[in-house]
Amino acid sequence: MSKRIIFPQILNPQCIRNCNKEQRRTTCTDNDICKIASALDDSLPIRCVGTWAQKKIYFIAQYFGIFATGMHNKWKLNYVEICSGPGKCIDRKSGYEFDGTALSVLKHDSFKYLKNAFFFDYDQNVVSILNQRIQSLLIPNAKAYVGDYCNANSICDVLRSQVTSESLNLVVIDPTDCSVPFSCIESLKSTLSNMDIIINVATRMDFNRNVDNILSDPKKYADVKDKYEAFLNKRGFFDSLRRGSFNVDMRKAFRDAFKDSLSRIGYSHFEIKEVENYYDILFASESERGLDFWNKANKLTFDGQYSLF
Ligand SMILES: C[S@@+](CC[C@H](N)C(=O)[O-])C[C@H]1O[C@@H](n2cnc3c(N)ncnc32)[C@H](O)[C@@H]1O
Numbered sequence: 001m002s003k004r005i006i007f008p009q010i011l012n013p014q015c016i017r018n019c020n021k022e023q024r025r026t027t028c029t030d031n032d033i034c035k036i037a038s039a040l041d042d043s044l045p046i047r048c049v050g051t052w053a054q055k056k057i058y059f060i061a062q063y064f065g066i067f068a069t070g071m072h073n074k075w076k077l078n079y080v081e082i083c084s085g086p087g088k089c090i091d092r093k094s095g096y097e098f099d100g101t102a103l104s105v106l107k108h109d110s111f112k113y114l115k116n117a118f119f120f121d122y123d124q125n126v127v128s129i130l131n132q133r134i135q136s137l138l139i140p141n142a143k144a145y146v147g148d149y150c151n152a153n154s155i156c157d158v159l160r161s162q163v164t165s166e167s168l169n170l171v172v173i174d175p176t177d178c179s180v181p182f183s184c185i186e187s188l189k190s191t192l193s194n195m196d197i198i199i200n201v202a203t204r205m206d207f208n209r210n211v212d213n214i215l216s217d218p219k220k221y222a223d224v225k226d227k228y229e230a231f232l233n234k235r236g237f238f239d240s241l242r243r244g245s246f247n248v249d250m251r252k253a254f255r256d257a258f259k260d261s262l263s264r265i266g267y268s269h270f271e272i273k274e275v276e277n278y279y280d281i282l283f284a285s286e287s288e289r290g291l292d293f294w295n296k297a298n299k300l301t302f303d304g305q306y307s308l309f
Contacts, residue, residue, distance in 0.1 A: 003065075003300075004062070004300045005058070005061055005062055005065060005104075005108065005300075007054065007057075007058050007061075007098065007099075007104075007302070008098065008099070009054075009091075009096040009097065009098045010040055010041075010096065010097050010098075011094075011095055011096055011097075012037050012039075012040055012046075012090055012095055012096070012097045013095070014036060014037035014038070015034070015036070015037045015090055015092070015095035015097075016036060016037075017092065017093065017094070017095045018092065018093060019048070019092055024048065024092075027048075028048050029125075031123050031125075031126065032047050032048050032049070033045045033046070033047055033048070033086065033125070033126070034046055034047070034048045034090060037090055037095075037097075039088045039097060040097065042132075042133065042136060044086070044087075044088070044129050044132055044133060045086055045125075045129055046086065046088045046089060046090045046097055047085050047086055047088065047089045047090070047100060048089075048090055048092050049089045049090065049091060049092065050091070050092065050093070050278070051091050051093050051094065052275060052276040052277075052278040052279070053089055053091070054089075054091065054098060054302065055275045055276065055302045056101075056174075056200065056275045056278075056279050056281060057089070057098070057099070057100055057101050057104055058104075058302040059273060059275065059281065059297060059298075059302070060101050060104070060105075060172060060174075060198060060281070061101065061104035061105060061108055062297045062300050063198065063283075063293060063294065063297040064079065064104075064105050064108060064110065064170065064172075065108050065109065065110040066293040066296050066297050067170055067196070067290070067293045068108075068110035068111070068113040068114060068170075069110050069113065070289070070292075070293055071113075071168055071289075072110075072113035074168075075166070075167060075168035075194070076115045076164070076166055076167040076168070077113055077114050077115060077167065077168055077169075077170070078114060078115055078116045078117065078118065078163055078167050078168075078169045078170070079105055079114055079116075079117040079118070079169075079170050079172070080117075080118045080120075080159065080169055080170070080171045080172070080188075080192075081101060081102060081105070081117075081118070081119045081120065081171075081172045081173075081174070082120045082121075082147065082149055082155060082171070082172070082173045082174070082175075082180075083120070083121060083149070083173060083174040083175050083176075084100075084101070084102045084119035084120060084121045084126070084127075084130055084144060084174075085100045085101070085102065085121065085126060085130070085174075086100070086125075086126045086129035086130050086133075087099065087100050087102045087103040087106075087129065087130045087133040087134075088100055088103060088133070101172060101174060102119050102130055102133075102144075103133060105117065106133075106134065106137055106139055106142055107137070111139075114141065115141065115167065116141045116142070116162060116163070117139075117141065117142035117143075118142075118143065118145065118158060118159060118162075119142070119143070119144040119145070120144070120145050120146070120147030120149075120154075120155050120158075121144065121146070121147070122146065122147065122148040122149075123146075124146050126144075127144045127145065127146050128144075130144040131143065131144045145158050149173070149175070149179075149180045149181070149184045150179070150181065150184070152181075152183060152184040152187035152188065153187070155184070155187075155188070156187050156188065156191040159188075159191050159192060160191050163191070163192055165193050165194075167192075167194065168194045168195075168196070169192045169194060169195045169196070170195075170196050170197075170198070171188060171192070171195050171196070171197045171198070172197075172198045172199075173185075173197070173198070173199040173200065174199075174200045175200060175202065176202060176205070176206075177202045177205070177206040177227075178201065178202050178203075178206045178207055178227060178228055178231040179227055179231065180199070180231060181230045181231065182230065182231060182232065182233035182261055183230075183233075185197070185199075185262070185265070186233075186265055189265050189266070194286075196283070196284070196285040196286075196287075196290050197262075197267075197282075197283070197284045197285075198281060198282070198283050199281075199282050199284075200279050200280070200281055200282075201254075201255060201258060201272075201280045201281075201282045202279070202280075203251045203254050203255060203280045204251070204277055204278055204279070204280065205278055205279075207228060207250075207251065207254050208247055208250075208251060210224050210228075211238075211241070211247070211250050212243070214228075214238055215238060215241060215242075215243040216243060218238065225238060228254075231258070232254070232257045232258050232261060233261040234257050234260070234261060237253075237254075237257055240253065241253060251280070255272060255280060255282065258282070259282075259284070262284045266286050267284040267285065267286055268285075268286060269284065269285045269286070269287065269288055269290060269291050270282065270283065270284050271283045271291060271294045271295075273294075273298065
């Protein structure tokens with residue numbers, strides 16, 4: 001029987017709450033680190049997020065626990081997270097702070113089943129904050145590194161030197177847009193061999209906002225079109241779309257094209273979890289087993305009720 005994890009939240013009185021996009025230009029760094037509030041327990045910086053982020057983090061942590069519990073007897077397990085952030089978030093609307101994906105995994109009961117955990121972010125400041133948090137948890141087999149998904153070697157060189165081919169690796173990629181080139185996923189797969197992947201496919205927060213522009217004026221929007229085609233690894237993807245089609249159909253075509261590319265590098269089992277109207281969390285595995293875990297994680301829905309104060 002899978003257990004629902006506790007997802008603690010603490011009201012942070014330093015947060016001025018409800019900053020809009022314009023205000024966040026002064027209250028946050030370019031990378032959404034709050035300049036006003038810091039975490040109540042360790043005084044380190046926190047990432048300013050929308051309310052919907054909690055459900056995504058909860059789901060990924062829930063999946064992680066079920067996966068690690070179910071697989072540790074058969075495999076040496078590693079957890080790899082790309083776009084780790086600093087480890088803690090704050091809900092800009094409610095002012096509640098909570099653990100991000102990285103800390104949720106590091107504090108999870110099933111973390112004990114991992115051989116190693118690797119966290120990557122391209123922001124040196126974020127990496128250093130997360131490493132301070134890892135050190136204060138006294139966890140010796142986890143570390144954050146500077147790594148850029150646009151330069152796969154910056155990530156794969158670290159992994160190649162520390163991951164053996166008998167391990168099973170859960171790779172979580174949590175970007176804010178669709179700028180992860182598919183070549184990065186190919187490099188990860190050839191470096192790690194056995195890799196299940198969870199990726200936040202930003203179809204709603206990114207693709208949805210630009211598809212109509214691309215279809216109406218592909219030359220003007222060539223850069224953004226190139227970005228999506230590199231993500232999908234599919235040149236000419238937009239030629240198959242018709243302007244005026246429902247966004248829901250275009251999003252489906254986008255996700256299908258991405259799955260198609262994943263199937264060309266060996267993936268055969270896929271699931272998608274839609275989180276509110278914000279995230280499409282896509283899971284891909286070479287083994288059917290991962291889908292059982294996914295379905296179990298789906299049953300443990302987020303109730304958002306657990307708060308410390
Ligand atoms: C949505 S946030 C991650 C949130 C985090 N997973 C959590 O739950 O707290 C996206 C992160 O991606 C990082 N990022 C953006 N572009 C990147 C790139 N090219 N390579 C690696 N990390 C990148 C940002 O610095 C940011 O910390």
